Amino acid sequence: MRIDWTSLPEAVTNEVADRVGGTHAIPASTGDHAEIAATVTGTAGKVFVKAAHSDFGVRSLRFELRVSEAVSVPHSPAVRWHFETAGWLVVGFEHCDGPHADLSPGSPDLDLLGEALTVLGKTPAPDVGLFTPKGRLGFEHPAMNGDTLVHTDLGPANLIITPHGLRIVDWAMATKAAPWVELAMLVPWLIGSGHTSRQAETWLAQHSAWSKADASVLDDFAAKNAEKWAFKSSQSTAGWMRDLAGWTGRWLTYRHRSGNT
Structure with missing residues (x-):
């Protein structure tokens, strides 16, 4: 507090x-x-x-x-x-001077985020005792394990557009995981910024880590993440939890309807 x-x-x-x-x-x-x-x-x-x-x-x-x-x-x-x-x-x-990133469809800030994701996807996790995927998210799948540095919370509030480029702040939940985990965790924030689930996945497909991820693995992640936030939202009146429950639920529904599951 x-x-x-x-x-x-x-x-x-x-x-x-x-x-x-x-x-x-x-x-x-x-x-x-x-x-x-x-x-x-x-x-x-x-x-x-x-x-x-x-x-x-x-x-x-x-x-x-x-x-x-x-x-x-x-x-x-x-x-x-x-x-x-x-x-x-x-x-x-x-101190980072500048507005928070705009992740809405067509925003130029998406290009800056895309460039940062490309770099992060190739950044080895530092040897500082990072979270495991299960320790960070509360659920697991063998494909989530990896050696890449994953921020895990790339919402607009943690992305600042400075005169020197994009700065990613608040690394308090950094995790050692497979690079696709970062992209999957970004889906709800893209949906919350105005993307449809299809648009979010299409934008993420520019990264090889997303394209290489098995559809069944993404299905599993979407289902477990939606279940987690639905439960958290049912136990709380916090608006941000309700939002995440809604966004993760919309992504899961899309994957069901599009025949990915």
Whole structure:
């Protein structure tokens, strides 16, 4: 759960001020893995700061720190600095100026995402103890295993169009898996951005990992993912869960109707 910047211990804000030259903070509007996520401005410029002190928050942020250091630009914002004090882990990331990606049909941002997916599909997973497919998704299939770095959450909120190109943020759920898993997890976000299921699959077919994936494997993934989000949505009133349940369900229905199953 997010807390207000002013709730941080003075020891933390003083150290941030020493690095940034000030502590004018604007909270992030999305995400919830760290207790603090904010753009901090000072005489040294802007830095995106994440901080955590709960056991889960620290584990998650420490994982994200290690992955971000291993990946770095152009896939991930650079890590500027990090420190621990007063029970808090604090990380300063490169600040990414720009809007979130528009993934609607015909958007030029799709070309930038396509280029990034091509690079990521060839990026070996760093040796930092990444999630397994089952550990990340809660279900498994032998074909999901692999040695590629998979972000697993390429929704528009984690894609920023900067003057220097696309930046992919929030690597807290990075996974070691087969490259097609990244593409399959992107389908609901494409549907949520206005694509039909057919359009989403047609766009993903430009990548060899998608074309090489067996149809029965994709069917299995679509079914298990839809089942997972349907259950989660039934247990929660969160709108984003309801959206994902709807999008994953639409993809599964398409695969049934198109004769892929």
